[in-house]
Amino acid sequence: MRNNYDLSPFRRATVGLDRLFDMLENGMTEQAADNYPPLDLEQEANDRYRITLAVAGFRPDEIDITSQQNLLIVSGKKRQQDERSYVHRGIAARSFERRFALDDYVQVRSADLREGLLSIELVRELPERMKPRRIEIHGTEGAARLSDQRDPPANENQKDRVAA
Structure with a gap:
């Protein structure tokens, strides 16, 4: 079943979300995705992820991992065919080839192949200029700092006045 959605009204009302709409439109037109090899996607911490693929029978030199801007490609190709005669081949x-769309600032840290499982460590690292920071306010009476305390809601002030 294929759905045709027109996302152009949303595109006109947003700025800087073109990549998101491209991913949505491409995802809607793709056929059922191949789910080989099976995988797990874990969130280990707030900014740490792990992708684990079951790649039994593949050696490290038969697997390629490519990280491009906002895209991770994991592909595997057997180098040589086995000369054996199988009655049943279940492996x-x-x-x-598996493709993963990565968010901005997500980087591949490491990859490890053990016991037929390929684990890929991902970390999101924001640059210093993107991290939240406190801004000082300067005025004619000297420097005043922003505080974390918020003003009480207007209805709380009214309760204090009525009680007085």
């Missing part, structure tokens, strides 16, 4: 040895 898949077909080539694969």
Whole structure:
């Protein structure tokens, strides 16, 4: 089943979200995705993730991991065919390619292949200029700092006045 959605009214009402709309439109037109090899996607901490792919039968030199801007591509291709005669072959040895869209500032930290599982560590690291920071307010009476305390709601002030 294919749905046709017109996202152009949303595109006109937003600034800087073109990539998001491109991903939505491309996702709607793609056919059912191949789910080989199976994978787990874990969030280990607020800005740390791990992708684990089950790649039984593949050696490290048969797997390629490519990180581009906002895209991670994991592909595998068996280098040589086995000369054995199988009665049943249940361990898949077909080539694969999995693509993962990465958020801004997400970087691949490491990749490890153990016991048929490929683990890829991802970390989101915001640059210093993107992190929240406190801004000082300067006036004619000297420097005043912004405070974390908020003014009480207007209805609380009214309760104090009525009680007085």
